[in-house]
Amino acid sequence: MLKVGDKLPAGTLQEFIEVEGQGCSIGPNSFDIHEATAGKTVAIFGLPGAFTPTCSAKHVPGYVELADAFKAAGVDEIWCISVNDAFVMGAWAREQKTAGKVRMMADGSAQFARATGLTLDLTARGMGLRSQRYSMLVVDGVVKALNIEAPGKFEVSDAATLLKQAQALRG
Numbered sequence: 415m416l417k418v419g420d421k422l423p424a425g426t427l428q429e430f431i432e433v434e435g436q437g438c439s440i441g442p443n444s445f446d447i448h449e450a451t452a453g454k455t456v457a458i459f460g461l462p463g464a465f466t467p468t469c470s471a472k473h474v475p476g477y478v479e480l481a482d483a484f485k486a487a488g489v490d491e492i493w494c495i496s497v498n499d500a501f502v503m504g505a506w507a508r509e510q511k512t513a514g515k516v517r518m519m520a521d522g523s524a525q526f527a528r529a530t531g532l533t534l535d536l537t538a539r540g541m542g543l544r545s546q547r548y549s550m551l552v553v554d555g556v557v558k559a560l561n562i563e564a565p566g567k568f569e570v571s572d573a574a575t576l577l578k579q580a581q582a583l584r585g
Contacts, residue, residue, distance in 0.1 A: 415531030416550075420557050422447050423529035427495060427519040430504025442500035445519070447526070451555040454490040455583075457576055459549040460527070462534055463541060464498045464506040468568050473547070474510045476573035481515035484573075487580040489551075492516045497524045497544045521545065534565065549576040551583060558583055 416423075426444045433440070450456075459477060461469045477484075477492050484492055492515065496503060500520040507518040527533045527545040534546045547563040549571040559579040561570040 416557060416560065418557050418560050421555050422451060422552060422557065423526065424448060425525055425529055427493075427521055427526060428500035428503075429517055429519055430500045430507065432504070432508075432513070442504075442520070448555055451552055453554055455488055455554075455580070456552045457484055457489045457492045457549070457580060458495060458552055459493070459547075459571055459573075459576070460495045460532060460545040461547050461571075462496070462536065462544040464496050464502050465509075468547075469496075470506075470510065472568060473572070474506075474512065474516065478510060478512055478515050480573045480577050483577055484580060487577060488584045489580050493519050495519045495521050495526060495545065497521050497527055497542075532562065547571050549573075551576060551579055553583070 425447050428442045428444050431440055431443050461473050474494060481492060494516050498520055499522040503518040503520040512518055521527055524543045532546045532548055534544045536544050549561045550557050551559040561575060563571050
C-alpha cells in the first residue's frame with residue numbers, strides 16, 4: 415500500500431475537458447501521472463464514486479470551497495480521483511461546479527487504485543472494485559501526507575484536514 419515518502423505509481427488518469435486549448439481536445443484526455451505532478455504540489459483526494467451521497471454532499475464541495483485557501487498554502491492543483499469513466503467525471507464536475515478549482519480525474523479501470531493499494535471492493539453493493547476514500551499531499555510526485563479513511567467513514571480525508579497539512583508543510 416502507498417505510504418508517505420513513496421513516489422506515485424506510473425500510469426495515466428483521464429479528465430474530461432470542456433474547452434479545447436492548451437494541447438487538449440474537447441472530451442476525455444489522458445494525463446501521465448508523473449508528468450502531471452512533476453515540479454508541482456498537488457492535493458489529491460480519492461473517493462468511491464461520482465454522484466454518491468457523501469462524495470457529492472461533503473467531499474467534493476469541501477475542496478471546491480477551500481480551493482483558494484489551498485492555492486494560498488502553495489498547492490498548485492487539487493485532483494479528485496474516482497473509479498469512474500471520464501464522461502461521468504465530466505458530468506459530475508459540471509454538477510459540482512469544479513471548473514478552475516478541482517480537476518476531476520477518472521481512474522476508469524481502477525488501475526491507479528490498484529497500483530496504490532487503495533482499493534475498496536464494493537461488489538456486494540453492485541459497484542465492483544472502487545477506490546477507498548483518502549486524501550494525500552504530493553510534492554513533485556512524492557507523497558508527503560496521506561489520510562486513509564476506514565470503510566464507510568469520512569473523518570480524515572476532508573478538505574480542512576488536508577489544508578492544515580498543506581499549511582504545515584509550507585511552514
